[in-house]
Amino acid sequence: MSHTILSKKLYCSIFAALLALTLVTVMVAMIDLGPLNTPLALGIAGLKATLVILYFMHVRYSSRLTWMFVGAGFFWLGILLALTLSDFLSRGWLPGYASSIAPEQVTTRPLEIPPQPGPSKPE
């Protein structure tokens, strides 16, 4: 079989890059960047995942069909996340509807339970 055999040096440099990025992600988490902390953490994680997929999982040297399979997987993951979050994030946008995403911040009318008619329970 004619498979590309990657050099030990390449594997070791990917390993070093992954370790360095882990260090960066820990250090960045200690700094207050406001709303940017989470996107940055996810960005670094995405970069690490890309390195692993391209080099450790050999996708960079694989056939176009493999590329398509991998791409389709992440595309479907994107659909899952985008549709779920667009639903939950937009629930508070219409006036008069309580947001289900932040119940602590929204004052909803407490549900009134009418007194139950009928005989009271025996003690």
Add this chain to the structure above:
Amino acid sequence: MSEAHPALAHHFEDAEQQHEAASLGMWAFLITEIMFFGGLFAGYAVYRMKSPEGFAEASHHLDIALGGVNTAVLIASSLTMALTVRAAQMGSRRFLMLFLILTIALGSVFLGVKVVEYTHKFEESLIPGRHFNFEGMYSRTAEMFFFFYFAMTGMHALHMIIGVGLMLALLVMAHRGRFSPEYYSPVELSGLYWHFVYIVWIFLFPLLYLIGRH
């Protein structure tokens, strides 16, 4: 034409095609795994947006040092796994077995650290359920955070246990001399699985351990 390799199934043209089909099949399986963990991540995202403060407060009860060490251990195991596949490609049985043993050892270290972490959570009554006890403003969402923590890291640990099992099986097969540069698909596919499990951890580590740390 040279004689067909004994591992070549009759319905494939050649070893190349067989390897390609096996690898695509593995990717199809990994896509189902992406969707499986994706559901957990989507649930996590929804509940974290519901109460970001509660998740941050609960996250402070996780040990960054242990989580960081475990991340490093997994990176190292991913490297040894990549080198395992390389040794199989080169046809070196000695290095194949050596790197398999290293991968198994590193995977076991990861699981051992996980046991220590779970024990701490148990002692601090942070297991969701009747005995959950959290001193802080957001005990309800903290319970939800720990529910996700145990569901996600638990499923991840289960995948690690299965991965170590695969490595042990590969070790036996390698010892019997089943692999050669012409046929090493099981090594390659187990490698894909192992790297995938590491990728899940790449996202779990910042999302569980590193929120609201500043």
